[in-house]
Structure formats: C-alpha cells, structure tokens
Amino acid sequence: MESRRTEQDYRARVARAVAAIVADPMADHRLEDLARLAHFSPFHFHRVYASVAGETVAATVRRVRLALATRLLEAGTQSVTQVALAVGYESPQAFTRAFGQFTGQSPRAFQQQMSRAILDVDALPRSGENNEGAAPAVRIVECPAQRLHALRHQGSFATIPHTHRRLRLQAGGRVISDRWGASFNEPEDSASFRYYAAVASPDPWPEDAEVEMLDIPGGCYAVHRLAGPYSQINAAVRALYVRWLPASGYEPDDRPTLEHYLNSSRKVSPSELRTDLLIPIRRASAS
Known part of the structure; x- marks a missing residue:
C-alpha cells in the first residue's frame, strides 16, 4: 500500500508539470x-x-504543440x-518532419483531408435515404449496455x-x-470535459486499483469508421455533430460519445489505424 501511495503521489506531482x-x-x-x-x-x-508519463518532457511539449497545430490547420x-511558426518551428521543413511523425501525414495533406472531411459529411447518407450498392459512411446501430474497466x-x-x-x-x-474511449462533453469545454480510457476485460481486477467500473448504457448510435491517425478524431466527431446530425432525422442523446x-498504434502505422466513432442519438421529436 505504501508503494501505491508513493506512485499516486508521483503521478499527482508530474500532473502539475x-x-x-x-x-x-x-x-x-x-x-x-x-x-x-x-x-x-x-x-x-x-x-x-x-517513468510516469511514458515519454520525456521534451516529447510531451512537442506532442502538445503539434496537437495545437492540428487545431490551427483544421481551422484553415x-x-x-x-502554423509552423505559431507552434515554435523555425522552418516549414522541420515542422513537416515533426508533424509527419506525430500524425503519419504532412501538414498540407492533413489540412486538405480535414477540409474534404467537412465537405464529405454533407454527402453522408441521411435517415431514410436509399444507398443500395454503397457502403454507408454512417451506420445506425443499436448497441447493448456494457461495463468497462476505465x-x-x-x-x-x-x-x-x-x-x-x-x-x-x-x-x-x-x-x-x-x-x-468515452467522452462526456466537448474537449473545448475544459470545465466539464470528462474522458475515460476504457477496456473490456473478462478477468478480475484488484478492488483497490485506480481503475473504476464504467457503465455505458445501451441505445442507438450513429457509427462512422475513421481511417487514419487518432489526431483526426476530434475533427471528425465535430463534423458529424455539426454537419451530419442536424439533417439526419436524429438528435443527440444524453450518453457519452464513444471511440472504439x-x-x-503500437502495431500499425498511423494511416492504417481504424476507429469507430459512435455518436449517441435518438429519433428527433416532432416540432
């Protein structure tokens, strides 16, 4: 127990940094x-x-600055x-190398892809549309409730x-x-933003572990499969809420947004990553 208290103390102190x-x-x-x-x-x-963060201080600074760069590039x-100068790089070439290591693509390719993503969401199938012969960009699925270690x-x-x-x-x-991953509220709303890293595991976990049980209620979800690095997740979710949802015949439900x-990323390149984004929805009420 003493070693666990020391570990928690170290994490809390590193968290300040x-x-x-x-x-x-x-x-x-x-x-x-x-x-x-x-x-x-x-x-x-x-x-x-x-030992606590899994990377050096310099790597964390670089990661946070490059995350800021994705937001600036997304804004267009x-x-x-x-953007390179805004996040502390002296040349576009150095920025491009670092950004490529972070996202798996060049800044220009990322910016163009984010622009296309916003346009593509306008063309995603709406509720009741006939899209025979084409794989739907958004699937409407019913998911059971699940209990996760989080x-x-x-x-x-x-x-x-x-x-x-x-x-x-x-x-x-x-x-x-x-x-x-389970998100409550948007990342921009730092006061109320809650996010859980979570896993499904059939094995028992120690009762005194820092990990808690997270109950995800079942229900209807709009599911979009994202192909590419995790740095695109926030932009893709935002586009689904802002562009697809209003004309879909659905409205957001009061459940967490999920990332499956x-x-x-430890086994495949960033471009080969696949993530299902699940937006909790319900039928829009008649006005």
Whole structure:
C-alpha cells in the first residue's frame, strides 16, 4: 500500500508539470522550472517524469504543440508556414518532419483531408435515404449496455495517450478484448470535459486499483469508421455533430460519445489505424 501511495503521489506531482505545459504550450518549459513545480530535484525529475508519463518532457511539449497545430490547420485560416511558426518551428521543413511523425501525414495533406472531411459529411447518407450498392459512411446501430474497466483522464485531450498507457500498465497480463474511449462533453469545454480510457476485460481486477467500473448504457448510435491517425478524431466527431446530425432525422442523446479502437498504434502505422466513432442519438421529436 505504501508503494501505491508513493506512485499516486508521483503521478499527482508530474500532473502539475503536464498541466503547466498544456496551459501554455509555447512557453519556455525549462526542466528546472517544471521540477520545482512538481517538487522534485532537477537531477531526478526527468527520470521520474519519463517513468510516469511514458515519454520525456521534451516529447510531451512537442506532442502538445503539434496537437495545437492540428487545431490551427483544421481551422484553415493560416498557411502551413504560419502554423509552423505559431507552434515554435523555425522552418516549414522541420515542422513537416515533426508533424509527419506525430500524425503519419504532412501538414498540407492533413489540412486538405480535414477540409474534404467537412465537405464529405454533407454527402453522408441521411435517415431514410436509399444507398443500395454503397457502403454507408454512417451506420445506425443499436448497441447493448456494457461495463468497462476505465481510468479517468486528467488534463488536456492532447495528453490522452498518457492515460491509455497507464491503463495498459494497470491491466498487466490481464486479457483485453476491446479498447474504448468515452467522452462526456466537448474537449473545448475544459470545465466539464470528462474522458475515460476504457477496456473490456473478462478477468478480475484488484478492488483497490485506480481503475473504476464504467457503465455505458445501451441505445442507438450513429457509427462512422475513421481511417487514419487518432489526431483526426476530434475533427471528425465535430463534423458529424455539426454537419451530419442536424439533417439526419436524429438528435443527440444524453450518453457519452464513444471511440472504439479497432487496432493499435503500437502495431500499425498511423494511416492504417481504424476507429469507430459512435455518436449517441435518438429519433428527433416532432416540432
């Protein structure tokens, strides 16, 4: 129990450093300053941080800045060069290399794909349309209720991979049959945003584990299969809510938005990732 309290204390202290990075991605985050904030000596801080976060401080700063870059590119109001400078890169070439490692595609390709995605959503099938012979871009499915082992995410959506890593560590050698993400409210609404990394597992978990049981109610969902890196998930979900849903004959239901990860970034390239996005819906009430 003592070692577990120490581990939780270390995570809480490292979380302060992560929060400082997320709050001001473009600040000069010196190791000494972050160590002081987390109440560690600079000599030990980089080792503790890497063991808790699963990456170096520099990697977290890079990840958060590149997540900011995806938002700027998605908005489409700045050129690739302007975005590169805005997130701290001295040249578009250096930015393109880093962005490619982060998302699996170039900034220009990402920007064009996001633009096409918004346009493509306008052409997605609406409720009652006849689309014989074509695979529907949005499927309407009825999902049963399920109970998942879940770990609540703390902080910006840019650091969600940290929470999934922690959940994998908590799982140890236990069987994982499915991997999920569950979002309550939008990432932009930081005051009420709740996200859980979750897994379906038939094995028992220790009662004193940090992992909790998350009950997902059954019901009707609009399902869209996203092909590509996880950095596209927020834009795709937003497009479905803003573009597809209003003319679909459905309205959003009061259940979490789900991400069903069909494969793993540890086994395939970003372009080969497949994620089902599940929007909770119900029939629109007559006005």
